[in-house]
Amino acid sequence: KQEVTQIPAALSVPEGENLVLNCSFTDSAIYNLQWFRQDPGKGLTSLLLIQSSQREQTSGRLNASLDKSSGRSTLYIAASQPGDSATYLCAVRPGWAGANSKLTFGKGITLSVRP
Amino acid sequence: EPEVTQTPSHQVTQMGQEVILRCVPISNHLYFYWYRQILGQKVEFLVSFYNNEISEKSEIFDDQFSVERPDGSNFTLKIRSTKLEDSAMYFCASSESVSLIYGYTFGSGTRLTVV
Numbered sequence: 329k330q331e332v333t334q335i336p337a338a339l340s341v342p343e344g345e346n347l348v349l350n351c352s353f354t355d356s357a358i359y360n361l362q363w364f365r366q367d368p369g370k371g372l373t374s375l376l377l378i379q380s381s382q383r384e385q386t387s388g389r390l391n392a393s394l395d396k397s398s399g400r401s402t403l404y405i406a407a408s409q410p411g412d413s414a415t416y417l418c419a420v421r422p423g424w425a426g427a428n429s430k431l432t433f434g435k436g437i438t439l440s441v442r443p
Numbered sequence: 444e445p446e447v448t449q450t451p452s453h454q455v456t457q458m459g460q461e462v463i464l465r466c467v468p469i470s471n472h473l474y475f476y477w478y479r480q481i482l483g484q485k486v487e488f489l490v491s492f493y494n495n496e497i498s499e500k501s502e503i504f505d506d507q508f509s510v511e512r513p514d515g516s517n518f519t520l521k522i523r524s525t526k527l528e529d530s531a532m533y534f535c536a537s538s539e540s541v542s543l544i545y546g547y548t549f550g551s552g553t554r555l556t557v558v
Contacts, residue, residue, distance in 0.1 A: 369554070371551035431547065433487070435485050436485075
């Protein structure tokens with residue numbers, strides 16, 4: 329059974345710092361991995377999607393990497409801003425990407441960026 | 444950018460009552476899902492739906508739950524007799540195709556409170 333872990337559960341950094349959020353998964357047979365942002369009491373906003381054949385994806389100040397063989401992904405946030413404060417979740421999809429393949433989520437990392 | 448729309452954003456109901464949570468997926472998407480997130484816990488899969496039938500359901504999705512796509516645009520989740528432990532944020536999601544190149548798009552959620 330796939331397990332997704334995100335450690336630490338919470339992180340507080342000063343504005344401007346570059347930071348790395350980690351995600352690990354137990355079963356490396358994944359189809360893709362998706363990073364989401366969740367603001368308090370709100371929905372899930374997709375940030376980046378990495379297919380299993382890719383090593384990284386970039387969008388603006390965000391860069392996500394994937395090392396499938398070691399079961400790890402990182403989300404790099406450059407020059408953090410107070411507006412980046414949110415919970416960041418990673419989710420993996422199993423290697424058999426049929427209609428019934430579901431996402432398994434980590435619990436998320438709650439990021440606070442101090443002005 | 445296309446969105447998944449969920450209504451209502453917040454619903455309070457008495458224990459034992461029936462509730463229907465509504466979702467309008469992105470129009471050209473073919474695969475539909477319900478997930479839920481109990482406060483402080485992981486987002487967890489409930490059910491996937493394709494071609495007008497359930498593709499997969501989790502052990503959470505018991506006989507109290509049902510899904511329907513009544514009119515080709517709406518996608519609903521019904522809970523027949525709500526329990527206190529059904530209190531959670533419920534997310535609808537859709538995806539374009541089985542290739543999943545673009546990943547999931549989630550709605551902003553319905554917060555269900557059972558009193």
